[in-house]
Amino acid sequence: MAKFTSQIAMLFIVVALVCAFVPVFSVDESEAKSLWDTCLVKISPHCALDIIAVVFGNATINDTCCHDLVQEGKVCHDTLIKYIADRPALIARKALYLKKRDDLWTHCIALYLLCFFSL
Template sequence: MASLNVYSVLVVLFLTCVVAMATKENDQIIKENNCETKMGLPCVLEAFTSIFETGSISNNCCGELVGLGKVCHSALVKRTLENPLFKHLSPATIIAKSIHTWNNCLALIDSLSPSAYGYMVA
């Protein structure tokens, strides 16, 4: 019975370390890439609403999201999920909505790129 308690403590300790490392990793990615300065507040709110609530993101804000970059986008979503205010949300659902929003914005921006009109920008 004592070995079960020790095992339980070790599992909890391991999971706590993994969460702490993930938090540090996301914070480091966000800091190193200046992620928090790459989007305007109105577009941040639109992206947040489309991922964490029910809403859509405009074409203009899709451009800002894609400009933010996938690394920053993923790190910011993961860091938000680590916030206790959002513990009631399903991480799997949020990650799926995050990927869906990213893919839709990327497809939109690709469809609007100059090469889509038959010419290349030098």
């Protein structure tokens, strides 16, 4: 039961982050819905938070979340991280965040391909 409650809390946090960030980006409502429908539903709330912690902090990512990230796709990853990095409080370090985003993608795709070709 505690694990279920924790998962619900994580989902709530991700939904709250999306709701908090999307209006600030001046994207129209259909684009925000499209991002939700096509991107955020492809990744677990836990991995979404891990990815944010890697790009905007100093965390590390596990293999499972790397796999989820690759499954989400580069366009979704790039777009969502750029939207967050465009926040006024973060824009001063946007170049750093975009580099970390790209480094994370490179790391995860290499790991994904390594696992794929070792099968």
